[in-house]
Amino acid sequence: MAKVSIQNVSKSFGSTPVLQDVSLEIEHGELVVLVGPSGCGKSTLLRVLCGLEEIDSGTLRIGDDIVNGKPPAERGIAMVFQSYALYPHMTVYRNMAFGLKIHGADKAEIERRVMDAAKVLHIDHLLQRLPRELSGGQRQRVAIGRAIVREPRLFLFDEPLSNLDAALRAKTRIELARLHRDLAATMVYVTHDQIEAMTLGDKIVVLHEGRVQQAGTPLTLYQQPANRFVATFIGSPTINLLLARVIELAEPGVRVQLGNGCKFLATVDSTGLQVGESIEIGLRPEHCEVLTGDRAPGVDDAALDAEITLVEHLGESNLLYLKTDDGQELVVRGDGNAAVRLGDSVIVRAAPEAMYLFRADGSACPRLRPGNMRSAHAS
């Protein structure tokens, strides 16, 4: 197991830059998840770590070795591919033993390692089968087993669960988390599924257009996104963004006004903001409170009038797609039991602690007391 250090790594395919000055530290035993939209460079970063792609500049360190330009075999890594990439003409046993055998490992040692890995992954009864005789989940385990037997310093996973169906994916995810704990191995994991990212990662790295947008714990990314991109990428449904203008720098917080006259207080750090500046409010669907009926007298301005344009019933909650009276759209998560109909008028409220604020350049104002509707009520 080892520490990994990526310093100022850049890489282009022809004239297209895919990685731009990427720097990242991965601690010993940490599971780091790389997320981002397609084409953001996350898979390339993984292939660069693996040694399947050369880098144009920068330094890669695994353990104490600088591995720039070294072939994959000399890096002490093992990779699990999205398509599993099992050798189709070899049995499960031979698939797992192939790499070891080529390197002239002792036969008894190979057998011991393969049997150990097979037991951990519950594939010891499948060792004499061919990959085509296995189900998707079993193939995935074999692919992981092939990585384990090499006893690498670093595991690389390239979207390993995306070919599995939803139920199996959830199950395998939990097994992977357990495996990570048991092996205490350093792992880098690429995915576009944010549930995988949030649940598996000790640290999440959000990539966009070849740059690291933010690296941090799952909760940090959720509560204190560095910019608008990270905020929209983490969280489902996506955070609502509403155009607004700064009207007062309160202490603490900022008061903003929407186009329709609604005024909100947001408890964020106001450093650098100016009155009159155009900003965007971020409001997570799960942090909004939806009130039906007419606006009660005494409710302040900090509420939006909106009309329901679509309802998605999820059982435990409803997703309400709303349109405000000034034409902005937003999604809120409401009580699953509430009777709502298309065309109903509702009032949306949110606590000042639930607000995110983004400057025109996309950077976020640090939130002072990250919270949601409920924690705001409690305080």
Added chain:
Amino acid sequence: MAKPMHKAAPGRLFVHLSLLGYLVLALAPILLVFMNSFKERSAIFDNPLAWPTPESFSLVGYRKVLARSDVWLYFGNSFVVTVASLFFILLFGAMAAWALAEYRFKGNRWLKLFFAFGIMVPIRLGTVSILQTMVSLGLVNTLTALVLVYVAQGLPLAIMILSEFMGQVPGELKDAARCDGIDEFRIFFQVVVPLIRPAIATVAVFTMVPIWNDLWFPLILAPSEKTQTITLGIQQFVGQYATDWNAVLAALALAIVPVVVLYALFSRQLIRGITAGAVK
């Protein structure tokens, strides 16, 4: 489901009829050779289209052919030339195809085009210069000369077909092998070649038959008593004034057998879907 099948029936019938017609056309001469090789000389000429009857049945042709020891030598020569040529065509063809399909290097496309050019230009156009080359290399009347020419003749098509198949081997499989620390030669021989075995068998069948049947180059490059191939050797029974038809037909019938056996061996490899289970 049933309705469109019925609708397509006249079309399918036509396809099957034309294929059947083609089959008859292709098999008739072979059948004729086999039928008449078992008949007496007079019966061959009386009614060439008749099956051998108990009266007309005769193995005289086979006896004559097999009695001559040089026939076995001719068979041996044909076999050596065909197998050696096949071996080198498949080995070098697969390796060149792998290089062209897998590695990006300067001139890759030009090299591919160059090989494709080899398919378009018939090698027989170069017969004179090939003969000159062989003379100066001192290879005339050797089987080596034939093998060299056939390898050159077979390579372009082999490279073309195999590089197409190599391109279909999933990239992640090769990446996985590289991560496993397997060198490029082993990836080629132990991962890629087993996966494209059906394609290799196809190429083998396509290149084998013309080599076995060739008369042109054995006649020009290796007509000596010791190096004749079977197709050339059979010509000895065709005389300027009298042709020993029994012997010719028997020899032809025998010449078909090895190539059919080789074909049967390779066609067992023509199994599709061998990559199933590799990825996804």
